[in-house]
Amino acid sequence: MRRQAVQRTKESGPGGPRGPVATRAQLLDAAAVVFASRGFHDATVREICRAAGANVAAVSYHFGDKGRLYSAVLRETGRRAALIAAPVRDAAPANPPAKRLGAFVRSMLSMILAEGPASLHGQILAREMIDPTAALDQVVAEFMRPQAEHLQGVVRELVGPKVPAADVRRLALSVVSQILFYKHCRPVLERLYPGECPGAAQLDELTRHITAFSLAALRGLARPGSKRRALEP
Amino acid sequence: MRRQAVQRTKESGPGGPRGPVATRAQLLDAAAVVFASRGFHDATVREICRAAGANVAAVSYHFGDKGRLYSAVLRETGRRAALIAAPVRDAAPANPPAKRLGAFVRSMLSMILAEGPASLHGQILAREMIDPTAALDQVVAEFMRPQAEHLQGVVRELVGPKVPAADVRRLALSVVSQILFYKHCRPVLERLYPGECPGAAQLDELTRHITAFSLAALRGLARPGSKRRALEP
DNA sequence: CCCCGGTTCAAACAGTTGTTTGACATTTCA
DNA sequence: TGAAATGTCAAACAACTGTTTGAACCGGGG
The missing domain is CATH 1.10.357.10 (Tetracycline Repressor, domain 2)
Known part of the structure; x- marks a missing residue:
């Protein structure tokens, strides 16, 4: 109920080196919010993913780990x-x-x-x-x-x-x-x-x-x- | 080996409202160090107790919980x-x-x-x-x-x-x-x-x-x- | 059609967290 | 001495942490 068929870009072919941008970008936005209000240590991957409407594993998949997500933010x-x-x-x-x-x-x-x-x-x-x-x-x-x-x-x-x-x-x-x-x-x-x-x-x-x-x-x-x-x- | 028979005060009778001051004071000092360097959330009760030479349960016993220990500090x-x-x-x-x-x-x-x-x-x-x-x-x-x-x-x-x-x-x-x-x-x-x-x-x-x-x-x-x-x- | 690379998911992982438990030690008062 | 208060301890608790797993899904190219 939180994300209703997130808009997917058509140009994201499976052969392309860049996957769908949607989840990754939403993760970045949500991470900025949570990191800003809670700080790095107190922010939890689960809260970020919940705010982004993504699965817990999304951070590991798109950024490697929590630290690299923070670096990206x-x-x-x-x-x-x-x-x-x-x-x-x-x-x-x-x-x-x-x-x-x-x-x-x-x-x-x-x-x-x-x-x-x-x-x-x-x-x-x-x-x-x-x-x-x-x-x-x-x-x-x-x-x-x-x-x-x-x-x-x-x-x-x-x-x-x-x-x-x-x-x-x-x-x-x-x-x-x-x-x-x-x-x-x-x-x-x-x-x-x-x-x-x-x-x-x-x-x-x-x-x-x-x-x-x-x-x-x-x-x-x-x-x-x-x-x-x-x-x- | 860390604390050798801490000095106990004689006036700490069981009837008195204040118990032995040693552990409590050492807890306060150690907590100040750890809270200062790690912050409240990232500081762990175990690290504080280790630095104070006390048992993990000491915080709960002397202060109630981690939050009240922080308030005391x-x-x-x-x-x-x-x-x-x-x-x-x-x-x-x-x-x-x-x-x-x-x-x-x-x-x-x-x-x-x-x-x-x-x-x-x-x-x-x-x-x-x-x-x-x-x-x-x-x-x-x-x-x-x-x-x-x-x-x-x-x-x-x-x-x-x-x-x-x-x-x-x-x-x-x-x-x-x-x-x-x-x-x-x-x-x-x-x-x-x-x-x-x-x-x-x-x-x-x-x-x-x-x-x-x-x-x-x-x-x-x-x-x-x-x-x-x-x-x- | 089927397979395939990219992506998502629920579930589980091992580790750490704050806190509690019940036994044990020590001291004080009667 | 016996009983009760006071403090300490190792162990366990449930909850939460970041991360991984393997199955499922999806769109296109063979």
Whole structure:
């Protein structure tokens, strides 16, 4: 009663190297949902298959085992994240750095604050950060490192050439930390300030706040001597 | 061979409501280690009991079940965190707000960057934020809310009375986010910049950076009109 | 027609999980 | 000493885990 004669593609001949795509794709979608809500270890193959309307043996048949299914989901995660982030990085490199910083914050926040199916992969990434699996290396290399280097470039433009590279890196981390916070600490925020937890509707407001906070900090620290002043009480 | 005639307290009479403390305490310590490294679901009662040198039935006998053992660990977590944070909040309320901000950042960072046994409860808290259990409510109420309100008080002093309360809250969140980042994203940092991941040795440097960044932002935003200027490109 | 590669299925597999059991040990109080 | 409370233990429990098995199904090509 759960799957009524799933649509089968006609081009899936038995001789072709690729079998019917339906079950495999449904398995991937269902796995993303379950992995996102339960985590890798707590997610069960049976629950994934039940959600996909497939037999328990389907995971073993189509992916080999649970771990390789997770890897496939995470590969899709990285692919989607890169698709969202790449255009923001490449577009309008001649824009003023303040504007580019705002665009970066907004695109990353839109991933963080996503709701519904779009939020699945962000949730999986958040779990992967605290409880990494072997698949994290690939995500860092393909998605996070380009993001980090882009942001460092923007920060460099804002603070000028005199600031050491190590400081630029720390400054960039202070920016992203404000964004990721609303993903990692959402359960805490929901309990601290019930009812006013930022969702997709607050994208504009949050973008404005984080960008303004970061710009004020970067401009203040770029002024020579201000760093020392900020330190001494 | 693992536990040689554990020290038994004389005052543990059968009539008293509390039995011998040894096994129970060792169970608590071992559970903190295992819960911190594996998470609640992936941690097994058998591993905890093995680490504690106790029988598998000990958890059921002393705590009822695995869930109540976890609650007991988290209660201890909140207690220790409050013990570290409370003196920083209460001490020297007459100090200049910049200095109090630095003290707050430092005390929180010292928990975040802790290594060895001291890091266990921070690790457990980090997990609880992403994968909350029913026990998170108590931790938020007893530890995190006082911390948040203290920080908002400091921020209020720094930005003056004209800034709306909602903005003060967002500003305070931008400060703590920079601190928690080094806990939540440590696995990512280790892969992005191998070998130079901040540990307890970088406590001073990180405190300086986050405090300076936040102070520059707060002072910049406190200047009237600066917020609008920061927004427009 | 029948066979064949690809796919699905119910059933079973071996292993691990949290928890319980009943016997045994130790201590305390009468 | 005897009885009762308190704690510990090896063993077993039922439930669940990921994975495998062998039979069934299905569409086309011989």
